[in-house]
Amino acid sequence: MSAIQNGILRKLLLGGGGKSRLWAALVALCVGASLLLVSVAIWSDFNELLYGKDRNDAIGSTYMVVGKRVTEQNMGTAGATVFTDAEIADVRKAPQVQDVGLITANNFPVYAVMGGHLAFETDMAVESVPDHFLDQMPEDWKWDSNSHDLPLILSSQFLDIYNYVFAPSQHLPQLSERSVKSLAIQLKAGPAGNSETYLAHVVGFSDRIGSVLVPQSFIDYGNRKYAQRLTGMGPSQLILKTKDPSDVQFGKYLQQHDYNTNSQNLRWSKIRSIVEVVTTATGVLAVLLLGIGALVFILFIELTIARAHASLVLLREIGYSARYLSRFMNRRFVPLVAGTLLVASLITMTGQLFAANALKTQGLVLASLPGMAVWGALVVCLVMLLVLVTMAIRKAISNG
Amino acid sequence: MSLKIENVIPIPLRDKVRLYRSDVWNCKVEFALGEYVFVQAPSGTGKTTLVHLLYGLRKDYEGAIFWYNRPLAGDKDDQIAALRTSKISVIFQDMRLFPALTAWENLEAKRLLTGTVSEQQVMEWMQRLGLQDKRNALAATMSYGEQQRLAIIRALLQPFDWLLMDEPFSHLDHANTDKARALIAEVVQQNKAGMLLADLDENRYFDYHKTLML
Numbered sequence: 001m002s003a004i005q006n007g008i009l010r011k012l013l014l015g016g017g018g019k020s021r022l023w024a025a026l027v028a029l030c031v032g033a034s035l036l037l038v039s040v041a042i043w044s045d046f047n048e049l050l051y052g053k054d055r056n057d058a059i060g061s062t063y064m065v066v067g068k069r070v071t072e073q074n075m076g077t078a079g080a081t082v083f084t085d086a087e088i089a090d091v092r093k094a095p096q097v098q099d100v101g102l103i104t105a106n107n108f109p110v111y112a113v114m115g116g117h118l119a120f121e122t123d124m125a126v127e128s129v130p131d132h133f134l135d136q137m138p139e140d141w142k143w144d145s146n147s148h149d150l151p152l153i154l155s156s157q158f159l160d161i162y163n164y165v166f167a168p169s170q171h172l173p174q175l176s177e178r179s180v181k182s183l184a185i186q187l188k189a190g191p192a193g194n195s196e197t198y199l200a201h202v203v204g205f206s207d208r209i210g211s212v213l214v215p216q217s218f219i220d221y222g223n224r225k226y227a228q229r230l231t232g233m234g235p236s237q238l239i240l241k242t243k244d245p246s247d248v249q250f251g252k253y254l255q256q257h258d259y260n261t262n263s264q265n266l267r268w269s270k271i272r273s274i275v276e277v278v279t280t281a282t283g284v285l286a287v288l289l290l291g292i293g294a295l296v297f298i299l300f301i302e303l304t305i306a307r308a309h310a311s312l313v314l315l316r317e318i319g320y321s322a323r324y325l326s327r328f329m330n331r332r333f334v335p336l337v338a339g340t341l342l343v344a345s346l347i348t349m350t351g352q353l354f355a356a357n358a359l360k361t362q363g364l365v366l367a368s369l370p371g372m373a374v375w376g377a378l379v380v381c382l383v384m385l386l387v388l389v390t391m392a393i394r395k396a397i398s399n400g
Numbered sequence: 401m402s403l404k405i406e407n408v409i410p411i412p413l414r415d416k417v418r419l420y421r422s423d424v425w426n427c428k429v430e431f432a433l434g435e436y437v438f439v440q441a442p443s444g445t446g447k448t449t450l451v452h453l454l455y456g457l458r459k460d461y462e463g464a465i466f467w468y469n470r471p472l473a474g475d476k477d478d479q480i481a482a483l484r485t486s487k488i489s490v491i492f493q494d495m496r497l498f499p500a501l502t503a504w505e506n507l508e509a510k511r512l513l514t515g516t517v518s519e520q521q522v523m524e525w526m527q528r529l530g531l532q533d534k535r536n537a538l539a540a541t542m543s544y545g546e547q548q549r550l551a552i553i554r555a556l557l558q559p560f561d562w563l564l565m566d567e568p569f570s571h572l573d574h575a576n577t578d579k580a581r582a583l584i585a586e587v588v589q590q591n592k593a594g595m596l597l598a599d600l601d602e603n604r605y606f607d608y609h610k611t612l613m614l
Binding site: 008319321 | 455456477478480482484485496498500505508509510512513514535554556558
């Protein structure tokens with residue numbers, strides 16, 4: 001089609017739509033598409049924050065440490081509170097449980113010594129959990145058998161007890177987290193004759209696990225090298241990642257198996273259900289608005305064609321086919337649809353970037369670009385709109 | 401046979417045409433390629449209707465019309481469009497120009513669709529029919545005579561086997577009729593085409609091979 005012919009057809013067929021109406025239709029379409037993409041992005045981001053594998057787990061899931069209750073009947077039996085493989089597999093299938101981590105304790109003597117102003121010597125126990133169950137991952141959280149530096153993560157509660165209870169009663173100085181991290185502790189592992197001394201440093205504090213944690217590789221190494229007996233080698237505590245610990249079925253499960261946990265953890269933050277309702281409602285609203293936007297745009301196309309009815313009839317009388325004229329109209333409107341969706345995706349990308357930056361200050365990690373769900377929604381949206389627009393054009397011209 | 405009409409009766413004229421003897425309505429008529437046909441049609445006998453039926457603008461008729469042995473009623477939109485750009489051309493009685501386009505744009509809308517006639521040729525034809533000064537005039541502002549001459553040129557801007565004409569010179573004086581007639585005869589001959597002219601009264605515009613009473 002030459003430029004002159006294009007100009008003539010434009011004058012005959014597109015003159016009746018009106019620029020302000022076109023802009024209104026485009027804005028309606030853009031608002032609908034933007035809302036849809038943004039709501040998909042919100043849904044995807046909340047999913048990532050609540051249930052994702054990233055460092056945002058604490059928001060959407062509740063972690064709890066469970067163990068077998070120590071009773072008068074089992075208190076004398078070695079290994080009675082150890083979880084078997086079958087029991088662990090069963091816990092994995094329990095209601096609301098998303099993930100299960102084994103808490104492995106040392107099965108060898110550990111003796112800590114610190115000199116200087118805060119001198120102390122003590123027997124102690126250490127534990128480890130798989131890294132993805134930690135609420136924070138310090139940069140130097142690693143250990144291998146060639147290393148004599150041992151990182152520790154201390155329960156925040158321990159520091160609180162020291163600062164608010166122990167230190168004032170003993171006239172000892174209180175310690176900040178940073179000052180605790182600067183302390184060097186001699187940690188002797190293994191029984192006499194088969195022991196090694198490590199230089200331990202506190203590298204972080206955990207709100208999630210009330211224990212002294214060492215890397216899993218150290219516990220595995222120590223339990224192989226220094227263990228004095230094989231009994232009690234299994235985990236006696238498990239850390240569970242649960243979606244909704246307040247679920248009745250989950251509570252029943254714990255009760256039936258006589259597992260104990262911190263009952264405070266059995267509360268449920270209502271925010272998750274609220275978020276789910278809000279994202280669903282936003283999605284429904286967005287689909288409705290996109291529907292209205294698409295309808296307005298298609299009505300604009302139909303109005304444009306209806307206004308050009310006389311020209312359309314005459315063009316067909318002098319030999320222009322409906323297919324030819326539809327192609328011309330498609331060439332006009334398809335780029336507008338694509339351009340509008342491009343603007344909508346740019347708005348969504350800007351929103352995502354803004355949200356990622358805003359949440360970063362609160363320690364939450366969000367991708368700075370929208371995820372696959374948004375791009376998928378964009379493609380579906382584009383295909384649907386193109387099908388609707390081309391069908392509307394073809395129908396309006398054929399009936400013209 | 402390139403055009404065949406079999407027992408065609410326009411539905412709105414059904415009662416009327418059965419009351420008299422017509423050479424076209426409710427008859428079997430065949431036209432060979434290259435034939436010049438004059439259809440003499442007293443007022444109200446369906447002259448314009450015939451041209452519209454043959455051109456595929458109306459479907460409200462009984463019987464069948466065959467172009468190249470294919471029933472016109474069965475043609476799809478694309479086939480009718482192909483027929484109108486390469487086989488049949490038409491000069492409407494009511495001209496049917498785009499009023500919002502200039503004379504030149506009206507011609508270009510057709511010429512650029514088929515791409516078979518040069519711009520130079522169009523300008524020459526405009527000059528022959530005295531429209532050279534009307535190139536940029538809006539069709540709506542042109543006189544009926546000018547519009548009719550423009551419609552004649554537009555009909556010639558494509559290859560065709562048949563030229564259908566519905567009172568093509570009704571708004572022209574003798575001088576302009578002669579010029580337009582000569583141009584049409586020349587282009588029809590170039591295309592080795594036939595023509596079907598429908599008019600009220602007997603005429604000698606062309607050397608007709610066949611004259612039919614509608």
